[in-house]
Amino acid sequence: MFFSVRLFLILICLPVLAVSFPAPAAANLVDSPSKQLDKPPAKKVYRIAGEKHLPPFSYINKKGKFTGFSVELFNYISKEEGVEFQFYPMNLYEATRALKSGKIDAIMGLKYSAEQSERFQFSEPYFTMTDALVVPKEEPGEVKSLTDLRGKTIVMQEEPVAFDLLLNVRQVEFQLALNAKDGLDFLFMERADALLTNKWTADFYLEQAGEKANYRLLEHIGVPSDFAVAVRPGEKELLSLINDSLARMQANGEYQILYAQWFGLNPDGRLKEMRNWIIFLLVIIGCALIVLIFIYLWNKRLKKEVAKRTFALAQANSQLEIQQHAISEANAFKTQIIHHMYYGILTFNESLQLTSLNERAKEMLALEGKEQVQTADVLKLPLIARIIDNYETFRESKGEPQLISEEVELELKGETRFILYRLIPLYEEQGKRNGCLLTLADRSEAKMLEKKLATQEKMRALGQLVAGVAHEIRNPLTSMKTFIDLLPRKYEDPEFRQELIKYVPEALRRMNTIVESLLDYSRPKLPQKKRLEASSFIQSVTAIIEPTVKKKSVHLRLEVEPGLKLICDPDQLKQVMLNLLLNALDSMETTMKKQLIIKAGKREDRAVIKFVDTGAGMEKEDVSHIFEPFYTTKPHGVGLGLTLCYQWIKENNGDMQIETVKGKGTTFTVILPAGKKEGT
Numbered sequence: 001m002f003f004s005v006r007l008f009l010i011l012i013c014l015p016v017l018a019v020s021f022p023a024p025a026a027a028n029l030v031d032s033p034s035k036q037l038d039k040p041p042a043k044k045v046y047r048i049a050g051e052k053h054l055p056p057f058s059y060i061n062k063k064g065k066f067t068g069f070s071v072e073l074f075n076y077i078s079k080e081e082g083v084e085f086q087f088y089p090m091n092l093y094e095a096t097r098a099l100k101s102g103k104i105d106a107i108m109g110l111k112y113s114a115e116q117s118e119r120f121q122f123s124e125p126y127f128t129m130t131d132a133l134v135v136p137k138e139e140p141g142e143v144k145s146l147t148d149l150r151g152k153t154i155v156m157q158e159e160p161v162a163f164d165l166l167l168n169v170r171q172v173e174f175q176l177a178l179n180a181k182d183g184l185d186f187l188f189m190e191r192a193d194a195l196l197t198n199k200w201t202a203d204f205y206l207e208q209a210g211e212k213a214n215y216r217l218l219e220h221i222g223v224p225s226d227f228a229v230a231v232r233p234g235e236k237e238l239l240s241l242i243n244d245s246l247a248r249m250q251a252n253g254e255y256q257i258l259y260a261q262w263f264g265l266n267p268d269g270r271l272k273e274m275r276n277w278i279i280f281l282l283v284i285i286g287c288a289l290i291v292l293i294f295i296y297l298w299n300k301r302l303k304k305e306v307a308k309r310t311f312a313l314a315q316a317n318s319q320l321e322i323q324q325h326a327i328s329e330a331n332a333f334k335t336q337i338i339h340h341m342y343y344g345i346l347t348f349n350e351s352l353q354l355t356s357l358n359e360r361a362k363e364m365l366a367l368e369g370k371e372q373v374q375t376a377d378v379l380k381l382p383l384i385a386r387i388i389d390n391y392e393t394f395r396e397s398k399g400e401p402q403l404i405s406e407e408v409e410l411e412l413k414g415e416t417r418f419i420l421y422r423l424i425p426l427y428e429e430q431g432k433r434n435g436c437l438l439t440l441a442d443r444s445e446a447k448m449l450e451k452k453l454a455t456q457e458k459m460r461a462l463g464q465l466v467a468g469v470a471h472e473i474r475n476p477l478t479s480m481k482t483f484i485d486l487l488p489r490k491y492e493d494p495e496f497r498q499e500l501i502k503y504v505p506e507a508l509r510r511m512n513t514i515v516e517s518l519l520d521y522s523r524p525k526l527p528q529k530k531r532l533e534a535s536s537f538i539q540s541v542t543a544i545i546e547p548t549v550k551k552k553s554v555h556l557r558l559e560v561e562p563g564l565k566l567i568c569d570p571d572q573l574k575q576v577m578l579n580l581l582l583n584a585l586d587s588m589e590t591t592m593k594k595q596l597i598i599k600a601g602k603r604e605d606r607a608v609i610k611f612v613d614t615g616a617g618m619e620k621e622d623v624s625h626i627f628e629p630f631y632t633t634k635p636h637g638v639g640l641g642l643t644l645c646y647q648w649i650k651e652n653n654g655d656m657q658i659e660t661v662k663g664k665g666t667t668f669t670v671i672l673p674a675g676k677k678e679g680t
Contacts, residue, residue, distance in 0.1 A: 043082060043083050045085075045086055046085050046106065047104040047106075048074060048085045048086065048088065048104065048107075049087075049089075049094075049098060049107045050090075051091065051179065052179075053180060053181040054109060056069055057109050057127070057200070057227070058108065069127075070227075072261075073249075073255075076245075077245040077246075080248070092110070092157060092178075093158060095107045100119065100232075102232065105232070105238055106230060106231045111227060112226045112228050120232060121230070121234075121235065122226075123230075123231070123239055123243050124228065126228065126229075127226075128224050128225070129227065130198075130224050131196050131221055131225070132198060132218060133149075135193070135195075135216060136187075136214060136215055136216075137216050153173045153192045153193050153194075154172055154192065154193070154195075155176075155187060180197040184209065199217050202217060341358060342441075344363070344441075345357065345358045345361055345437070346437075348436050350435055352375075352379075354374070354378050355435065360440075364419070364440050365384070382410065383410055383419065391423055403423070405420070406421060417444045419440055419441070421441075424436060476506075476508070477507075477511075480504055480508075483504055528569050529567055530570055531567055531675045532566040532567075532568065533565060534560055537566065538598060544578065555594060564600055564607060565607070566607050566672050567672065568673070572652065573652070575645070575648065579645050580670075584668075587613055587615025587666060588613055590616065591615055591616060594614065595614045597612040597613075605673070605674055607672045609672070610669050611667065611669075612667045613666055617661050617663055618666060626658060627656075654670065655670075656671070
């Protein structure tokens with residue numbers, strides 16, 4: 001009886017075992033005669049890099065041949081696809097650098113990670129593994145998990161997956177190695193307490209070094225990682241070739257044969273798997289009996305459940321009718337809102353056929369009174385025809401537009417109107433474009449108000465300018481008038497004549513300075529733009545004021561980005577920089593800390609120069625007027641220096657900004673167009 005039961009179980013398991021243990025592969029899979037194809041006259045050649053110290057996946061054997069599971073896998077792909085792979089054994093960091101620079105076309109056996117996926121494209125995985133930990137057997141304090149590694153030194157190969165794993169363990173020190181072989185050497189020399197790598201590579205080198213009895217492997221320490229092929233972004237042809245070949249190998253069993261050739265189960269593993277399959281079949285049979293009993297009992301309750309569900313369905317239908325009514329009312333409410341909006345709204349389908357428009361759009365397009373507006377009635381209008389032409393022209397020349405907006409002027413009912421339109425593509429949930437939305441806004445009243453505000457602003461600025469000129473000129477005129485009034489009585493007085501000679505020319509000089517500065521401000525001068533090397537230009541300007549800086553005991557520091565280029569008028573920029581530097585020196589007259597920093601760098605396509613001082617700073621109310629003519633915080637200032645600087649920077653297509661804190665210092669920021677670096 002016992003023999004019969006064993007025979008029955010063996011007969012049941014035979015089909016399963018036939019699937020579990022594939023026939024052993026030939027010594028060289030890619031040399032099988034059945035796989036030989038007629039070679040084309042010229043094969044496409046791909047350069048493939050692989051880790052040279054990663055057995056049994058890719059390594060150089062004792063005969064000097066580059067071999068391994070990954071290498072044989074690619075040899076099979078080359079035979080099947082009719083291409084040629086040239087293999088380049090190297091360390092992993094060399095391979096990633098070579099792939100990024102284009103010296104190779106792909107890296108085989110690279111672990112997938114989110115960081116690497118931003119730089120490269122990955123194929124479908126052809127192997128999945130979990131890192132193991134190699135530790136000495138005689139290590140004090142048994143290591144069973146990652147938390148036991150606190151206070152220890154771990155040697156590992158530099159890769160994002162391993163870093164992410166060990167960064168979650170506190171108080172762990174890292175020792176980086178070029179590869180697993182070098183990592184084991186660190187372990188043998190007791191320069192590390194453990195090695196993190198895959199179990200196959202560790203087992204290979206431990207056995208090769210005769211140290212297998214002195215070390216033990218802790219498997220399944222990390223999370224599973226996918227081994228895949230990495231290519232440069234855009235290399236779709238090679239990526240598709242590899243993915244298709246891997247899929248075919250999985251389907252026809254060639255992958256399983258190659259896997260068994262390099263990672264075949266040992267006899268103990270086969271017996272264990274056979275026992276597991278027998279247990280699995282017995283569990284399936286028991287579950288089937290339970291399911292049959294359950295089905296029988298379930299059928300008895302089915303009629304009662306059907307009646308209950310029918311009643312629930314009737315209630316659901318009633319709720320559905322209520323919801324449909326609510327949706328209908330909501331749609332009517334939305335329709336009323338759309339028809340009474342200030343903006344005109346039109347929608348078109350993919351064929352540019354009119355699908356809807358609101359009452360405001362009819363009013364703006366002079367279509368009021370028409371119950372049914374046809375597409376032809378709308379498309380023949382000059383404004384709509386112009387918008388559609390712009391949309392189609394943009395789509396043909398630049399691809400799919402995201403937004404088209406323009407303000408147009410047109411005659412409508414005998415009046416000049418300014419219409420701002422926005423044309424926006426509409427998409428379905430799946431991302432497919434199904435039409436476009438056109439909104440119309442009448443900006444005629446806004447335009448009129450803008451003109452009035454502009455006129456008022458000009459008059460305010462003119463009044464402020466006249467008041468400033470009058471104030472600045474009145475002071476020296478008052479001084480001169482005083483001397484002229486005293487001239488008849490005190491002309492013979494030598495002391496009076498000395499005072500006259502001293503103060504009257506000074507007053508005239510100040511008046512002349514005010515007039516010249518005013519002329520520079522009011523008379524536009526086209527900048528003579530050049531391409532400047534920022535570092536040398538800034539150093540040449542600072543050299544001019546270096547004696548003043550040393551005299552005032554100010555510490556000057558330059559932080560200029562190498563290779564930064566500026567596009568501007570050098571004379572105007574020099575005057576701007578000198579003005580800002582002198583203002584900064586004046587502001588630090590009474591401060592204890594005297595430090596002036598010039599920072600220059602690139603932000604997108606703009607060059608940014610910052611002048612940071614530790615001076616007295618300014619009040620908030622002063623900042624809003626700092627660039628206005630004749631506004632100054634200095635006792636003897638004219639108030640046109642920063643105004644001219646601001647005007648010159650604007651003429652060079654730039655901008656000037658200010659940040660200040662009272663008592664802590666001021667930062668002036670000059671933004672200018674940046675030139676490209678040499679060779680780019």
